[in-house]
Amino acid sequence: MKKIAIFYTVTVGIFWEAVYVMVIIGVGSLFALAIQYIR
């Protein structure tokens, strides 16, 4: 039971870390997209 709880917590943890990375990538993509239209 304890092992399942640890596995669940770690999985959710990795998920949130991935979300943070997506935000970083999102910032990069947004800037790249925006700047290509600026003359």
Add this chain to the structure above:
Amino acid sequence: MKVKSFFFFVMLCLALVISSSNCYAQTSTSLDLINDAKQYDGKTVNYKGEVIGDVMIRGDYAWLHVNDGTIAIGIWAPKTMIQDIRYAGDYHKKGDIVEVFGTFHRSCLEHGGDLDIHASEIKKITSGSAVIQPISIKKVYIGVCSLMLVLLFYVLKKYFQSR
């Protein structure tokens, strides 16, 4: 009349020589291509070197990397063009030496800005081969002897420390 014919013959020979040397561009080195990428961008180039690493098949096309001794450049070619390539160089093999003709891109629009050559022709110059890496007997002796010495030293250390 004879002078005219001779002159005409010389001009013809000259024309043939000049036109044949214009058929193919001079071989560019990887450093040439990278250092003067803006000049070569979009132009047809001639690049020669050893195929290294992996030939990565992607649908009807493939990526291969050709290293001329300095830097490896990525070549994008149709699958049909790479059927002759048998060896891609690594520790165990010497790769095929090929001559690539194609369009050089400093920042390829199709491939996310990669510096690459889209091949229009790939000629195999020399076939690669498996390389037999010799095992130095000296290394074997040193390896085994040093292992024995270390084990002996460890045993001695344990013996003296327990006394």
Add this chain to the structure above:
Amino acid sequence: MILKPQVNDIKNIGYYLGRIILGIGLTMFLPFITGLVLFREPSPALDFLISANIAIFIGLALSWLCKTDKELHTGPAMVVIALSWLAVMALSAIPLLLSGHYKSFLDACFETMSGFTTTGLTLVQDLDHLSRTHNLWRHLGPFLGGQGIAIIAISFLVRGASGPLNLYQGEGRDEKLVPNVIHTARFIWAISIAYLILGTIVLGLVGMSIGLKPQRAFFHAVCIFMAGFDTAGFSPQSPNILYYHSLMFEIVTIFFMVIGSFNFNLHYQIWTGNFKEIWKNIETRTFLFVIMIVTLITMAGLKHWGVYSDGMILFRKGFFQLISGQTTTGYMTIYAQQFIKEWGDLALTGIILAMALGGCACSTAGGIKMLRVGVICKAFRQDIKSVFLSPNAIVVQKFHHIKTMFIEDKQVRAVLIVTLGYFFLYGLGTLVGVGLGYPFLESLFESTSAAANVGLSCGITDASMPAILKVTYIIEMWAGRLELMSVFALIGFFVAFVKGR
């Protein structure tokens, strides 16, 4: 009055140094066995057998000669750390030198120092024909050094009450994940190994989908993961990440670079259920803020100079190099010369700034670190606020790092001193580069890359560069990784030895 180190102090240092050297010798059996059994490369495997025996002999001899039960205090611990990094550099260079792919012992030492400090600047010759055994060792260096040599020592070789903690802190790590430092060390291993398994599987599958054969895909996966998560930047083939020509591969690599640059304490908090920490933490917030600024500078530079105009290319070339620099990994999808020939000064300035500031504290990343940058910004804000308020008002500034804390002058002073230390390192390398004839911006780029343990290169790092520059970069990488303090402790030790009474 400077006290001269006693024989017992020297013996103490010698003993722990010996144990660490023994540890490195034992780890060399891993490439020996993999090379012999898995890769079927007997000659490279023998290189590791010989090198392992040399290291084990030296380690055993040192710890026998200097056997002591004395506890390791802070000062001597720092000396042990500083010396052990040099010893590890030299001993792990032996198998690389025996491979024949390095022009000199100095080049091999440069490579191992670069690997263990998770920098990634490379002097290898003909990388594409290097054996898998040697290549694995190149990538294992960052995995071991990224965790920390102290962590290895604490986990397996060193016992005692204060010794382990002092070794851990001597390596520039202040964070204790759990009260017991040995448990902290084990947790750091647990995170790294969990991600190693996940990373190898994901990268291996992506590798196969882009055309690599399964065996090669998983070999590349292990190498790229170890060098990516440990923010090193080595790659098994010479074109680095450009070799894969794949957006998917680049995105996955970005994922491992960013989380590899996280504070291990942050990983611990998130993995034990404190999910909100990722948004509240000063380091993750500072990282986001800094990324926005440097992305703006770099993208503006690239667009203005007409280097790249397409959005996707700006992302895959501009942003990838930038995030690689910010996380101090050093992965590249362009050739080194393109930085100087094509990018233009503004974009390069953005990259240099990103490299100089670096990743999070207590991670494998280098640079000044986000925690310091955040604290400096907060302290700055505090000082500006106090200008506008009455002289009798007391301005307090809070920041959140695992727990909410107040900015204290003592803390700010410590942060500023280390920050200045890093600027000194960046400047030192630049000065040496310029003195040897390299242009200013390129020297600054390469020097920052070395001292912040990044690994992005603009072309200066090359086997033909002068030996003095190689030595300078080795010192920068070493001092940068240890956050300078241990290096100063070593210098102090020698001064005390010579001048003390």
